[in-house]
Amino acid sequence: MPxxxxxxxxxxxxxxxxxxxxxRKLGLGTVLGYLAAGIVIGPVLQRIIDTEEVLHFSEYGIVFLLFVIGLELKPSRLWQMRGDVFGLGPAQVVLSGILMSGLAYAAAVTDWRGSLVIGFGLALSSTAFAMQILTDAGEMSSRYGQRSFSILLFQDLAIVPLLALVTILSPGTAEEAATPLTDFAVAIGAITAMVLAGRYLLTPMFQIIASTGAREVMIAAALLVVLGSAAAMQAVGLSMAMGAFLSGVMLAESSYRHELEADIEPFRGLLLALFFMAVGLSVDVSVILDNLLFIALAVPIFMAVKALVIYGVCRLWGSSHADAVQIAFLLPQGGEFGFVLFTAAASAGLFSSETSSLLISCVTLSMALTPFGARLSKRLMPKVAREQLAEDYAGAGADVLMIGFSRFGQIAAQILLAGGREVTVIDDSPDRIRQAASFGFRIYFGDGTRRDVLIASGIERAKIVVVATQKREVTDRIVDLISADFPHARLFVRSYDRLHSLSLRDRVEYELRETLESGLLFGRRVLEGLGMSEAEAADIGDDIRRRDEERLRIQAAQGLGAGREMLYNSPVRPEPLIKPKRVPVVDEEGSEPLEGTT
Structure with missing residues (x-):
């Protein structure tokens, strides 16, 4: 079996x-835990020998991570970041690459061509490590988190010209040297095709699949989109992660965004954990022991140089001292694309395979030191208050999370929006989503009875959760789920009838029968139509509402049969209040006793 x-x-x-x-209990973070587990299983206990296959498969964790990140970035938001992505990002890569190329050449690691590849390879940071640290700390939406992501995004783009640089620098014919230009043109064409497909094909496809109601097909479609886009980009020389990121961005404004994020999240978490463990598995202890002095000097030197460059360019681009320090401590490590670049350079003959193994060991150790650096940056500035971006990602994290968008929810949402509040709305009806879109109102496709969908929709940041679903059993399932898993959530719930209101009294902050206020208003208008003054009709309506609420409180405490005498002590005793004992009344959604009876 072993x-x-x-x-x-x-x-x-x-x-x-x-x-x-x-x-995590020790306060060191899950990333370092996965890395330590990989080191123990691989280099220490020697239980897994073939680590290259595990590392290759685990890179899909980065693919899923970039897809989820893309889902959280609307194209308009990405356009706003263009200054950081294409200004700050290139400045960091070029300056870091030149300085570290000089250091590699001075250390006589290899000739100038190999030194150039080493320098720019070490200029790249680990997207997986940095993004996981930001996610664990809940700081993706902070100023320094967004600026860090901009740098990482450009670094992922930079792998394409850097691989082309390896081809150009390696011995070959003039025709071979010219192929990178062709590859670049093909890559641009592939990106354009991806954008067009995401804009015109993906959303209609998910609308058709959602209408079937088969959740497993939605999950299969989500995996198909992620892996398909990754494979397409890899086929034209781009990274798989970049393809997944582009498909995520194209779906960021889709009504199916939250459902897709919830479906992909388990795969992302498991595969990313596998990636961190695979990095630990790939640590070559013999290379480290044979070059212990060199590594002990090289790793802190290149991390310090890179951190200083990052701090400097961030300050030039307007970051505060606190943000620049945190970015510098977050991104000084080597990255997973360095593995790809160094392996390609060794295959091209720019330096030996031993040098490649040494560089990979340095990058791996720098990754292991990153969580400690991120924690150190917070200790250096314990009193710094991080400024949060004003814009939420695609509606998630709004003041109100509304579950259900039938006629009741639509009316309530109009009042909230008119009051200047942001509302994230999820509903599991594709038809309702299309109807809302035709009126310029965007709601998200999602099943409110699923915990992962609620998290993806921003329940942990919502001030109030409104449950406006139509069916009593669905409402109860959602209330039970939120009460158990999110006990601090403030629940405002639409109830189906009087019995449902009584069952919700002790579980939610506020409940309202869907027909109560409309029925009271309708009765007032009928009295006015019969000649009663508006003020007198309003007084009668207010008295009925007050007595009804008082009866509900008594019935909640003493049972459904309590409070009956209040019907007969009222100065206003409409005959219909007692007639339903003989004449059942059926509303449009099912049978229900007339309000005020049992």
Whole structure:
């Protein structure tokens, strides 16, 4: 059994289950826990030998991570970041690359061509490590978090010209040297095709699939989009992560964004954890021991140089001292694309495979030091208040999360929007989503009875959760789920009838029968139509509302049969209040006793 795929999977799962909670409890973060688990399983215990295959498969974790990040970035928001992506990003890569190329050449690691590849390879940071640290800390929406992401995004784009640079610098014919220009043109064409497909094909496809009601097909479609876009970009020389990111951005304004994020999240989390463990598995202890002095000097030197460059360019681009320090401590490590670049350079003959292994070991150790650096930056500035971006991602994190957008929710949402409040609305009806879109109102496709959908929709940041679903059993399931998993959420709930209101009294902050206020208003208008003054009709309506609320309080405490005497002590005793005992009344959505009866 040892050495089999099943055995290795069991080991990796056991390592993740043990290490992640332990390191999080110690305050060191899950990333370092996964990395430590990989080192113990691989280099220390030698239980998994073939680490290259695990590392290759685990890179899909980065692919899913970039897709989820793309879902959170509307194209308009991405356009606003263009100054950081194409200004700050190139400045960091070029300056860091030149300085570290000089250091590599001075250290006589290889000739000038190999030194150039080494310098620019070390200029790239780890998207997986940095984004996981930001996510764990809940700082993706902070100023420094967004600026860090801009730098990482350009670095992911830079892998294309850097791989072309390897081809140009390696020995070859003039025709081979010219192919990178052709590859670049093909890559631009592929990106254009991806954008067009995302704009005109993906949303209609998800509308058709959602209308079937088959959740497993939605999950399959989400995986198809992510992996398909990644494979398409890889085929033209771009990174798989970039393809997934572009498809995510194209779906960022789709009504299916939250459902897609909830479907992909489990795969992203597991595969990204596997990636961090695979990095630990790939640590070559023999290379580290043979070059211990060199690595002990090289890793802190290149991380310090890179951190200083990042701090300097961030300050030039207007970052505060606090933000620049945090970015510098977050991004000084080497990145996963460095593995790709150094391996390609060794295959092209720019330097030896031993040098490639040494560089990969340096990058791996720099990754392991990153969580400590991020924690150190916070200790250096404990009193700094981080400024949050005013714009939320695609509506998630709004003041109000509304679940259900039938006629009741539509009216309530209009009042909230008119009051200047942001509302995130989710509904599981594709037809309702299309109808809302025809009136310029965007709601998200999502099942409110799923915990992952609620999290993706921003329930943890919402001030109030409005449950406006039509069916009593669905409403109860949502209320039970939120009460159990999000006990601090303030619940305002639409109830179906009097019995439903009584059952909700002790579980929510506010409940309202869907027909109460409309019925009271309608009765007032009928009295006015019969000649009663508006003030007198309003007084009668207010008295009925007050007595009804008082009866509900008594019935909630003493049982459904309590409070009956209030019907007969009232100065206003409309005959219909007691007639339903003999004549059942059926409303448009099912039978229900007339209000005021039992």
């Amino acid at each position: 050495g089999s795929l099943f055995y290795e999977v069991l080991l990796l799962l056991a390592g993740a289950v043990v290490a992640a909670p332990l390191f």
